[in-house]
Amino acid sequence: MIIVQTIILMLCIxxxxxxxxxxxxxxxxxxxxxxxxxxxxxxxxxxxxxxxWILSLIPLGIAFPLMSLSFVTIAVAGxxxxxxxxxxxxxxxxxxxxxGTSLIWGH
Amino acid sequence: xxxxxxPDKFPYRLLILLxxxxxxxxxxxxxxxLKASGESIDFYLSxxxxxxxxxxxxxxxxxxxxxxxxxxxxxxxxxxxxxxxSVPLTMFAAWICFGESLSWHVWLGAFLISIGIxxxxxxxxxxxxxxxxxxxxxxxxxxxxxx
Numbered sequence: 001m002i003i004v005q006t007i008i009l010m011l012c013i014x015x016x017x018x019x020x021x022x023x024x025x026x027x028x029x030x031x032x033x034x035x036x037x038x039x040x041x042x043x044x045x046x047x048x049x050x051x052x053w054i055l056s057l058i059p060l061g062i063a064f065p066l067m068s069l070s071f072v073t074i075a076v077a078g079x080x081x082x083x084x085x086x087x088x089x090x091x092x093x094x095x096x097x098x099x100g101t102s103l104i105w106g107h
Numbered sequence: 108x109x110x111x112x113x114p115d116k117f118p119y120r121l122l123i124l125l126x127x128x129x130x131x132x133x134x135x136x137x138x139x140x141l142k143a144s145g146e147s148i149d150f151y152l153s154x155x156x157x158x159x160x161x162x163x164x165x166x167x168x169x170x171x172x173x174x175x176x177x178x179x180x181x182x183x184x185x186x187x188x189x190x191x192x193s194v195p196l197t198m199f200a201a202w203i204c205f206g207e208s209l210s211w212h213v214w215l216g217a218f219l220i221s222i223g224i225x226x227x228x229x230x231x232x233x234x235x236x237x238x239x240x241x242x243x244x245x246x247x248x249x250x251x252x253x254x
Contacts, residue, residue: 044167048136052154055140061201061209064133065194065217071187071224093226100219103212 005057006105008050009066015047016070017077024082062104069101118180122189125173129193130200132166135159137205188228194221 019040026036054063072094078084086094139159143150154160177186194217201207 048163048167049151051136052140052143052151055137056143056150059201059207059209060133060137060205061198061207062213064197064201065213065220068191068194068220068224071191071227075227090227093223093228096223096226097220098223100216100221100223103216103219106212 005054008054008057009063012047012050012054013067013070013073015043015050016067017073019043019047020070020074021077021081024078065104066101068097072097117185118177121173121177121180122186125170125177126190126193126196128166128170128173129190130196132163132170133197134200134204135163135166137201139163141205185228188225191221191224194224 022036022040022043026033026040029036051063075084075086075090075094079086139154139157142157142159143153145153174186198209198214198217202209
């Protein structure tokens, strides 16, 4: 059962990251702004569906801090797609979030 | 040069509203799930027939609009960092409103996560690179929103 929850949560974090990349693209790309924004909103709705599923399996007070892992994936996505810089400070921050998440998950 | 004095321009009220909207939305989502019944398809059908879902969708729209307004006034990374307060606030709300008992592991984990998010935070020291406050939110682009 714990495997199912992990997979759905990972999917949710992945969709969150994808949505942020779409919003970022919509901000940078003025010709396809509407299409990208609608794609982002659609992604949000799919994510909402998965999120309801998670909330029916684990408590909100545990699920929401776990979603914070998306701060890390978004930072990494920013590095990959938009060549944003990740310094030592950000890698340290990523490590902290990862440790915090695993503490909650391990519980 | 006025923009360098960001505390004057920093949209505290909008950010407080955003954080409150976020916590409220999460509580509404929790209520949606508590009110739902059944498994798989029945579960989603029962969600769609409840008015709570519409409240969630409206609140998501409100959050998006608030976020766009905030990004017009301040740097994305700074706003994102401040909005991370919603993590412990949501845990408090879950504890008080829904009686979820959270062990100290979870609180410690959330504390580490919050510090991590704050560290990810602002791109540069304010003042060293005042230009980050002058960027148009459109050209800045990365309109990440924490919905």
